[in-house]
Amino acid sequence: MTLYRQLLATMLMLFGVLFAVTYWVQFTSTRNYLAQQQETTVINTATSLGLALTPYLENGDKVSAESVLKAVFDGGYYQQVRLDMLASKEVIELDNSHGIQGVPAWFMGLELFPDVSNESILTSGWLQLGKLKVVGHSGQAYYELWQGMTNLASWFIIGFLVTTLLLMRALNYLLKPLAQIRDQAQEIELHHFGHVIPEPRTLELKQVVQAINTLSGKLADQFKEQAQEAEHLRERVYLDAVSGLGNRAYFVGQVNAWIAEGGEGGILLVAVDMLDDIYREEGFAARDNMVKSIAQSLNDELSGWDGAAIARISATEYALLCPTSELASLQELAERINGRIADLVVNPMGEADALSVIGIAGRDSQDDLSSLLTKADNALGRARNERRGAVVMEGGHAQGMMGRLAWRDLVEDAIARQLWRFKAQPACRFDDGTRLHAELFAAIHRDGHDYFAGQFLPAIEQFKLGSEFDQAVLTATVPLLLKESELVLAINITPGAICSDEFLLWLGSFLGSHPDLKNRLLLELPEGTILKHQARVEALVAVLQEHGFQWGVDHYGRHFQSLGYLEQLAPSYVKVDHGYTSQVMEPGADTAFLAAVCRAAHNAGILTIATRVENEQQVELLSRLHIDGYQGFVHPAFPI
Template sequence: MTLYRQLLVTMLLLFAILFITAYSVQFSSTRSYLAQQQETTVVNTVTSLGLALTPYLETSDTVGAESVINAVFDGGFYRKVELDLLAANEQIIREHLAAPRGVPDWFINLGLFHGAQHEAVLTSGWLQLGVLSVEGHPGQAYYQLWQGMSQLATWFVVCFLLVWGLLILALRYLLKPLHDIEIQAREIEQHHFGKPIAVPSTRELKEVVLAINNMAGKLEVQFKEQADEAERLRHRAFFDPTSGLGNRAYFVSQSQSWISDGTGGAVILIAVDMLEQLDEQEGFVARDQMIKAIATHLRKLCQRFGEYALSRLSAREFAMLVPESDVERLSLLGEEINRLIAELVIDPVNSRNISVVGMAVIQSEDDTSQLLTRADNALNKARMNEAGSIIIEHRQQEHQLGRMAWKQLIETALAEDLFELSSQAVFDFNGQLQHEELYIAIRTDEAIYSAGSFLPMVEQFKLGERLDLHIVERALKQLAIRPELQLAVNLTQYSCRQAGFWHQLDQLLALHSQVCARLFLELPESAFFWGKNALVAPLGSLKAAWGVDHFGRHFDVLTQLGDLRPHYVKLDHGFTSQVMEENYDDAFLAAVCRSAHSMGALTIATRVETEQQLEVLKGLYVDAYQGFVSPPHKLV
């Protein structure tokens, strides 16, 4: 029970005890007073009635005596008046046995009043004329006691309710600082820091609030420093300071991640040979300015793709990794790259040596070294041809489809539900199952197409919203069938940018509210890189838990996710796959994990393949893992 309720209940109980005590005392005193008043009235009545009857008894006027008794008895205050005429050996009796009006029977049955009784002998000199007995009727006493106590009880109840309301208002006002402290403590526990608590006027609470605010401020600075440290380590390991792009190590790690994920696309190498001439003729300052300008234009060019990697590999070479495998579109992209770079050069000395482009389309059997070797061979061929040549290394694969064929396949799969579902478990290092990540593939009579092969086309043709809603609905149905299941569903970047998608998702989750607690939604980190502010509201009202996929892939994102509070982050495979390499510097990965913990999020390593990797990851602040140590299995 909360302190607020304890104080409220305690004060109300004390008030109730006070009410009951005062009421009992008042009830007892009123009852004694009414009983004593009735007894006094009966004694006085006997005395006065005896004096009035004596003249009639002396003359044996029975009729006159009865008239006097009737006059007294008709007032209704007496239950019985009895006169024994000793001389005539007769009795005059008047009785009133009716129950009092306006008083409930249960109250009368309490037996609070028994009726006062008094008896006197009427005499004339030494002669005894009769015996007069009067018994008071308790009805009037019951009526007065009932009316008085009912009114008193009503006032007490009204006052009790009034005090109850005032106590609620007073305690809420007085205990508001404690409530703010409680909320702030919970936020600190989850590594979230809000605004400082307003300092109250109460001395004791003031000191506590100041201490909490001071501690929260220091922890916020500390966690921000951790995120900044992760960014510094990342920049040191993967950042090219001149261009502001990634370096060769970054590009290699991203290539490994793309190939492991089965994401199709192409590697594009861009050689800007005129940078060497610019350095010789105008100096390194002009060269560096040109490098920055080229990097800016290439970055803008890449923003049309949902996912990409962009790096500067050497003094004259840039590299792009894009989710595009169509040769015709890649050729147009290469021409656009050459044109943009040429436009940056003013009065070129030799227009043939400005830039050349070499490309290699990712094949299913590629590894990182093979892919980069093929791209480098294409670049060398382009150099030999000169004049902005574009060479594309590409081999037609089995089941390779054209762009429009891909679109038709995806739309058919959505219409006929040709998606095959499988899942892979996520465990913590104690062997406890956290959830299972949902994988999708399109199965036709001819072939099975993995998600990595068709998701780039989903983004290109803006079908992500339809796909995500379809897969989430199927996942919700699976959760309804299997109550032990917890599923994580990946969302596309296109969906994350659509306000209409979040509205439809809310409606869908409302229809399956009983299973929403077991659904996890994974957003790509790139969605936050391009539209974080648009995601604050929908994620804040989301009825399901959510996480960030490919965490750590993009620069400058680590420090931006703190106020969004993801439940978990899945580390990009490009960083976790290198932990078994010799001379691997694990400082960056550890810093990324600490940065995630500062947001209150679990860290999950992906693509874990061996037990040796698990042992290394345990010491790097990683909370859980998934990978081929626990292979995917088909969902029925």
């Protein structure tokens, strides 16, 4: 029972006892008063009646004596008046057999008032004239007692109810700081910090509130320091200090993750050899300014590419990872990049000469990191041998068999005809191996061929089919969850769906119609979309929280932005980007950043899950880095 209810119950019980004792004292006092009043009335009536009857008894006037008796009997409330005339041996007796109105029979049966009677001998000198007996009727006393006590009980009940309401309001007001302390303690337990409780006037509670506010502030500062530490470590390990882009280690990790996911597209190597000339002629400051300008241009060109990565891999070279289903777009992108870099140098003659060359390596199905980089280097060497502004491509012959319109038609056909094949890969805890959930992988099966997400997702984003695609997948998973009662699925949501008002409205209706799935259906949002469209993500998270569904972050730690969104959005879990987890197996790998970024999430009360874990040795290494769970080929995906 809550403290509020305990205090309320205790005070109401004390008030109830007080009211009961007061009522009993008042009841006893009123009853004794009415009994005494009845006795006094009977005695007085007998005395006055005796004096009035004596003259008539001396004369033997029975009629007048009876008239006097009736007058007194009718004017009062008596049960019996009896006169024995001793001289004539006659008896005059008057009885009242009527009950009292307005008093319950059970109350009359309590026998609260004893019978009151008075007998007296009427004399004249030494002569006895008669015997008078007056018996009081207790009905009037019962009536007065009943009316008085019922009125008093009514007032007591009204007073008790009013007291209860006032007491509830008073306790709510007095205990409000305590409720705020409780809520703040729960927020701290959930690792939500920074909210300040207003200080109450009560001295004891004021001191507790001050302590809680201080603790919450320190924990919030500690979380921010940990997030900043993770960012500093990431900058040291994966960031190029001059350009602000990733370095070679970062790019290698991102390419490995992209290859592991079966993505299509290619990588671009951009060489700007004139940077050496600028350094020799104008110094390192001018060269660094040009490096930053080129980095900004590259960021601008790839801002709309989902899953892209940019890095500076040497003093004069940049590397770009560009997922796409159509290699022709890489040629177009390369031409635009050459033009943007050429525009960075002001030519007094108004002519724009090319300053860079680009080598493109399109990914073939069997390419690994080494072969892909080799093709890119070869293409870049050929471009250098041609001219400035040259763009040379190698590889990618297995791609392009389907154009972008064909991919769009495939996705639309799959949505219309439900051409899905699903697999689910378990995510398990490090400590006891229990399954946290299973991540859903969707493929399209048509005409005997399977098309995987890495192949058709670029078309989904290009043609803005994310909302329709995610609606179809979520709808298709409902029967799967109903069929397998122990299955918990995590489903990735595309950036296009997150930015769609139509999808947001549909999702609210969908979740509201399936409340039984709130602990079995999880949504995963990519970190890049969270950072680019935080307002849209906040709206989607609000819908999830309204219906009690949980969500997580995919590709956690991939982007070079603040990790402060963890505290603000409070996801249930994060999946660490494979570009980092895959490097723990490399000799001399620096795991400081990975440990820091996982600790930042872990200390915020968020589960951390490593992805693309391939063997038990990798499981053992990752378990030491503040990571709660793992997911990957060590537990293969199973069809559902």
